Amino acid sequence: MALIVQKYGGTSVGDLERIERVADRVKATRDAGNDVVVVLSAMGGETDRLLELARQVSDRPARRELDVLLATGEQVSIALLCMSLARKGCAARSFTGGQARIRTDTSHTKARIQGIDVDALRSALGESQVAVVAGFQGVDEAGNITTLGRGGSDTTAVALAAALEAEECQIYTDVDGVYTSDPRVVPDARRLETITFEEMLELASLGARVLQIRAVEFASKYKVKLRVLSSFEEGEGTLITSEDATMEQPLISGVAYNQDEAKLTVKGVPDRPGIAAALLGPIAEANIDVDMIVQNVSEDATTDVTFTVHRSDYEAAFELLQRHARDMNAREVTGDDRIAKISLVGVGMRSHAGIASRMFATLAAESINIQMISTSEIKISVVVDEKYLELGVRALHAAFGLSEGPVLDEAIKS
Numbered sequence: 441m442a443l444i445v446q447k448y449g450g451t452s453v454g455d456l457e458r459i460e461r462v463a464d465r466v467k468a469t470r471d472a473g474n475d476v477v478v479v480l481s482a483m484g485g486e487t488d489r490l491l492e493l494a495r496q497v498s499d500r501p502a503r504r505e506l507d508v509l510l511a512t513g514e515q516v517s518i519a520l521l522c523m524s525l526a527r528k529g530c531a532a533r534s535f536t537g538g539q540a541r542i543r544t545d546t547s548h549t550k551a552r553i554q555g556i557d558v559d560a561l562r563s564a565l566g567e568s569q570v571a572v573v574a575g576f577q578g579v580d581e582a583g584n585i586t587t588l589g590r591g592g593s594d595t596t597a598v599a600l601a602a603a604l605e606a607e608e609c610q611i612y613t614d615v616d617g618v619y620t621s622d623p624r625v626v627p628d629a630r631r632l633e634t635i636t637f638e639e640m641l642e643l644a645s646l647g648a649r650v651l652q653i654r655a656v657e658f659a660s661k662y663k664v665k666l667r668v669l670s671s672f673e674e675g676e677g678t679l680i681t682s683e684d685a686t687m688e689q690p691l692i693s694g695v696a697y698n699q700d701e702a703k704l705t706v707k708g709v710p711d712r713p714g715i716a717a718a719l720l721g722p723i724a725e726a727n728i729d730v731d732m733i734v735q736n737v738s739e740d741a742t743t744d745v746t747f748t749v750h751r752s753d754y755e756a757a758f759e760l761l762q763r764h765a766r767d768m769n770a771r772e773v774t775g776d777d778r779i780a781k782i783s784l785v786g787v788g789m790r791s792h793a794g795i796a797s798r799m800f801a802t803l804a805a806e807s808i809n810i811q812m813i814s815t816s817e818i819k820i821s822v823v824v825d826e827k828y829l830e831l832g833v834r835a836l837h838a839a840f841g842l843s844e845g846p847v848l849d850e851a852i853k854s
């Protein structure tokens with residue numbers, strides 16, 4: 441008997457009819473002789489609705505209370521699914537994060553899982569029940585409810601699969617796998633049969649929200665067999681695998697985008713040692729994550745420093761910079777929160793030059809100005825004006841022939 445973890449996202453449990461479809465699929469998996477642990481998201485749009493309620497009550501709600509509020513969404517869907525399963529004659533028991541003994545640290549709204557005591561889940565499985573666990577939530581050592589960050593149910597599922605040594609972790613969503621780009625933006629994007637953990641991690645961290653980054657990290661670390669599938673149609677989905685030396689490595693596996701960032705520039709800072717630390721130190725102390733950083737060389741003993749932060753941190757970062765820039769005799773602070781980051785990802789890039797120039801030429805041909813560039817071994821990212829997001833993503837997808845099939849080294853050399 442195999443143990444399968446199945447996670448269903450918000451759209452997949454968006455209304456009662458869809459919850460019933462999920463119950464059918466869970467029951468079929470159970471009837472085929474498997475032990476099943478199900479992880480659910482809140483019904484589609486519910487987490488946003490709860491956040492909006494909080495915003496109407498307070499500009500800065502206490503994050504502990506925000507977690508108590510947000511965790512209710514998943515509690516609704518697990519209860520409804522268990523009721524639906526019971527009606528179909530399939531024994532099931534719901535578990536909140538605390539009941540499933542998912543222990544996290546105390547960083548409310550972005551907590552990290554520290555450990556899972558699987559005894560409670562095992563005993564439900566031992567009694568031939570399907571265990572239905574609320575995704576996205578846990579409890580800290582003192583028993584406070586915590587949440588794992590947006591999209592966190594993916595991480596709950598993978599963490600449970602690792603702790604229970606499940607045969608496979610299946611992520612059911614509203615697309616039938618991982619695509620070469622977001623199929624909502626690029627209609628001719630192609631589904632990938634497999635993708636390596638490394639590439640998936642880059643895609644996820646560069647904005648492809650199909651899997652939460654932490655979930656991919658966990659799966660890679662604990663060697664969880666992870667598959668993304670559609671909850672609406674049958675299919676093989678996409679298998680996320682470890683890199684295989686015998687596998688033909690595609691040059692580019694996908695184009696990702698992120699519209700959640702903003703850019704800040706401090707102009708005319710005296711160019712001396714310690715300047716970057718002095719500017720970015722207060723930003724880090726305020727718990728604001730910095731993504732791309734560019735510093736210019738200049739000839740008049742001053743320099744410009746530009747970096748990006750999450751858009752929700754833009755105003756706080758701007759205020760902090762203005763305060764510190766004055767102390768540092770910087771000329772001025774400017775910013776732009778209407779930017780987008782577009783990235784090309786592929787393990788094959790490692791062994792291939794010329795990708796960046798082709799990327800830049802493609803954007804130039806569309807008259808898209810590049811504001812910032814950053815690269816790693818297997819990705820190239822550019823920041824552009826947000827209004828060029830879709831045009832840029834589609835142009836790059838086409839320029840690298842991603843809809844036609846894997847782009848291999850040979851194709852680009854010729």
Ligand code: ADP
Nearest residue numbers: 449450451613614618619621622624648649650
């Ligand atoms: P769920 O609610 O099931 O967790 P999400 O909305 O979090 O679903 O993730 C699925 C969405 O991710 C898709 O609807 C799709 O628009 C988006 N997406 C972005 N990039 C990709 C990609 N490369 N492949 C597949 N889906 C992608």
Ligand code: ASP
Nearest residue numbers: 481487576590591592593
């Ligand atoms: N409901 C949470 C969210 O909307 C967690 C999840 O769906 O994974 O972010």
Ligand code: MG
Nearest residue numbers: 449591649650
């Ligand atoms: Mg998701």
